[in-house]
Amino acid sequence: MENQIQTENYRIQKPESWAGSFEDHELINRIKESDFSNIQMNEGRDYCYFIDKKYHTTNKENSEYVCMAYTLNEPANLERASVSDIVVEENEVYNIHRISVLRDGVLIDKIPDTKIKVLDNENQSSGGILSSNKKINITIKDLRLYDVLILEDSRVKAFTDRDFLRKEFSKYVWVSPDNYWAYGSYSFTFINEREQKIAYKKTFFRDESGNVLSPEINYLQKGEKFVFEKQNYINPVDANREIFPYIDFATESSWSDLSNYIAPIYDEIFKNASLQDFAPDLVEKLNAIANQDEKIQFAIEYVQNNIYYIFNADEMNGHKPQEPAKTYETKQGDCKAKSVLLKAILDFIGVDSSIVLVNFHTDFYIKYYLPSLLTFNHAIVKINYKGDEYFIDATIRDEFGLLENRGFIYFMHYLEVKPDQELKERKPHKFPYYCINEKVEFNTTKNVGELKLNTTYKGNRANAMRRYFKNTNKREIVDSWNNFLFYSLNYSNDRNGTDLRNIFKDAAIDIVSDDKKLNEFQIKYTATVENPYYIDQQKNRFLMYFDRNVVKASARDFIHKDLSFWHNFDSEKYEISLNTDQKIDTEEKYTTQESTINNPYFDFTSRKKVTKNGATVTIDYKPLVNLEIPQNDFEKFRTDHHAVADSNFGLGIDIIEPGLMNMLKFSFKKRFK
Template sequence: MENIIQAENYKIQKPEAWASNISDDQLIENIKESDFSIKQTDEGRDYCYFLDKIYYTNDNENSEYACLAYTLNDPSNLERASVVDVVVEESETYIIHRISVLRDGVLVDKIPDTKIKVLDSENQSSGGVLSSNKKINITIKDLRLYDILIMEDSKVKVFSERDFLRREFSKYVWVGPDSYWAYGKYKFTFINDREKTVAYKKTFFRDENGNVLEPEINYLKQGEKFIIEKEDYINFVDSNREVSAFIDFATESNWTDLSNYISPIYEDIFAKASLPVFAPDLVEKLNKITDKDDQLQFAIEYVQNHINYIFNADEMNGHKPQEPAVTYENKQGDCKAKSVLLKVILDYIGIDSSVILVNFNTDFYIKYYLPSLLTFNHVIVKVNYKNENHFVDATLRDEFGLIENRGFTYFMHYLEVKPNQQLHIKEPSRFSYYAVDEKSELVAQNNIGKLKLTTKYKGNRANNMRKYFKNTNKREIIDSWNNFFFYTLNYSNDRNGTDLRIIFKDAVIEIVSDDKKLNEFTVEYKTTIENPYFTDGKNNRFLMYFDRNIIKNSARDFMHKDVTFWHNFDNERYEISLLTDQTIDVSEKFTIQESTINNPYFDYTSRKKITKNGGTVYIDYKPLVNLEIPEKDFEEFRTAHHKVADSNFGIGVDIIEEGFLNKLKFSFKKHFN
């Protein structure tokens, strides 16, 4: 074997005593064809003869063991098996116990044909992500189609001094296996060898009819095991519409005890912090700002933009927050460090705030998990200002505005770092401003259209659009707006294939204003269009403006049995005018159609003002956001969005062509339609 000198990140040795101890003869005995395996092979499915997984935890380490044998009947699967990457954290070791193939009934040891490289896993370091992770690259030579590959290995994480949370608490989530695979035998074992009891909660398990069963909670004392065993097994979960069954294992606790455990750690850090002592120059700047709103904006933007965000993946759950004096001096820190510094600054200027623990990635699942500090992977700051709660992510950049105008952070669950806390639910909200406030006008004279669009963005939209204009080529921006109008004006149905730069050949877009206090970013687009009318197959002409961004297709198309719809849309307001020197049909149904929707989760109105030469539609959309739509309300919610999509997201006008015959034709069409 190449690289026979073993690095500290990997070893080749026998399994530990708690793991399986399987001989070569037992391996061969377990790799037997059956009616089930033949059926899977005939259907073109790769087959795993057995998978034995074990998770072992004690007060000094976490370990994962796996032994499996699977077919290499598919060329792509063979290719993936030949080169494998295993990422290990700091103080974690990858241990190879066995690499073999069963070829024509003969067991062949492949460790001599295995090349191992240890690589740094630092591909994100330029973005402020620091990780001492290592990548174990394993290349197995001479794997052949129709081999059966046997892999037996472990990962062992030994806790260092700074892994105090993992030493104190266990957290592991077992998820049902990939539905791609068929298993002859599947076994999972959780072994608790900790002094403290580990609770486990079974969630989204189903009965024989596919109905979700009520969650079930049980407990494992030290030395006890939990085991799942299946034979001739396929996980038939519909991953597009169902949540796969999972089991959450966590050291038995409750939110009150957990908050009482973590809050003294932060309080100790705050007790050491005196802003005038370690940051006198910053205090001087703060003292010169007399307006409290401006002072708060300055504090937030100072930490966000002047303190570099360094995300150390190994230390996120593994060490105490960095002292704010160190963060300030080094001008860098992770989310905990930046949040703690921001709170210290806010304490100095007399604004109430607290540090909170969140996990944006698994927010939906937190209500199903057992209480655990290891559920959270991020820290932000909750600010109570003028009797309203605001949530500030100190790790963000290029966020602007007084606190009520800043970007909105969507999430539901959080734990406040204070004594005697329960898990909190962030309340639903209604915006006090329009994130999109847009006025558009298309004026058609002598078969030439003049189009003007003015859009004011605010909040998250302003921050994102500001970044977009800063980082994107101007020509690309114009092309994006041109493409929007190609569909909005319905040109995609009568001049498809035409270069957009020909249709909108003099298009320009400019930043009109950028107010960093109100966090309002306004742009204006202008262009001239030859033949601005959409012409159908019967040579009827129309002016049309239907903005599909107004339609919330994510709500209309949502299909899931288990996950509820997360409502996170913006307030929007539109004024759309179509004017022409031609006569229009002022009685056409979709020209004059208006709508009023008062759903519990959003209000929507469209109002029209129609003249003989055009019309204007006023659209107002105000949702209740930051909440899950309950299943019992969702179909009514979806139907309301279908109503928006039923020609209530813009305006169209029919042109009545000049001449007696044309008007007679039009009159007959209306009469008989």
């Protein structure tokens, strides 16, 4: 091997006794062709002859072992096998036990042909993400198509004092394998060598008909093993419509016990935190603000914008937060540190708040998981104020508004850091405001259209749009609006391929106002359009404006057997006015059509006002969000969204062309329609 220096990050050695070992002849005997393997390889797949995975946990370390043999019949797999990266955490060691190939029936040791480099995995530090992770780059020379590659390795993570939570609690999720691979033999073993009993829960396993079985919970005492074995195995899961079966392993506990474990750690921090002592200048600023609502806004935005967010991956493994005095002094901290400082400030101004633990990425699964503090990877602040609950992420920047006007965080499950708590679900939410409130006017005279859009954004939309205008070139913003309007006015069907800047003349967009207390961001777009009418193949003219943002394609297209639809749409209001100096068909269906939809999860109305030369539609959409729509309710929900898409997301008017023959043609068409 070219790199003979073995670092603390990797070693070349024999497996530990708990993992077992294989002699060369045993490996060769396990690599045999069969009817099953021939079928897979004839279909052009690579094939795994066997894979043995073992997870071993103690109160001092966690270890994972893998021994596998698979074909390199596909060039892409050959490339991936030739050069690979292994990322190890701080105090984690990657052990290489065997790298071999079986070529023409001969077992060849490839460790001498292996080059190993240890690299810093520190590519995001400028964004405040710190990690002591190392990347182990492994290059194997002279791998050939149709080799069988045999890899045997393990990873060992020893716990430090900082990993006090990992010492006390175990958490591991085994997920069934990718269904690309076919396995002659598949084996997974979980070995408990901890003092505490470990529970394991099998979830989303299916019977022979594909129906999800009820979750099954069992237990492992110290020294006991769980084994999952399959022969001639292809994971049968339908990856596009089903959740992969998984087994959750966790130290037996209850949510109440876990909250009682973690709450004293935070209580000790707050007991010794005196804002008056460590931040007198901040106290002076707070005392100068008379209005309590404005004090809360100042406190949130101070922590969000003045305390630099540092995500230290190693420290996130535990739950002991940094003292607020240190966070204030250094002006930096992770999510726990920033949340604790914000709560200390809220305590000082007399606002009821608490720290809550969340995991936005696995929020759907938390209700299925066994209770474990290691489920959570983020801390935020819950505020109880004037009878309402608000959740604030102290790590976000450039958010504004009084408490009720701030952006809404979408998630469902959380554990409050207080004694005797259970896992909680947030209530569904209805916006007290319109996230988008837009007025569109398109007035055409003598074949020239004047287009005006006045739009007010609130909440998350205001924050996002404010950032967009701050960070994006003005010409790019105008082009983006032009592109949206090109489709809304249906020009994509009669002048496709035309430069949008030649369609929307003198297009301009400006910020009208930016109210950081109401968190309202208002803009105005204007443009002139020559030849403003959409003209169909029969030379009929129309004015059309259909906002496809109103149509929720994700709701109409959603298909999944296991996942529930997560409802997180914004409240919206649009007033669209189309006016012309031409005579219009005031009885045309799509000009007059209105709708009223009262679904348990959203209310939608469209109302029309038609005159002899134009029409106005007002569209009002109020959703009930931050919830999963039960599958029994979903088809009605989908059908109602189809109704929205049935020409209820905008307005169209038909022009009656001047002249006696055109009037007769129009009358004839209406009579026999």
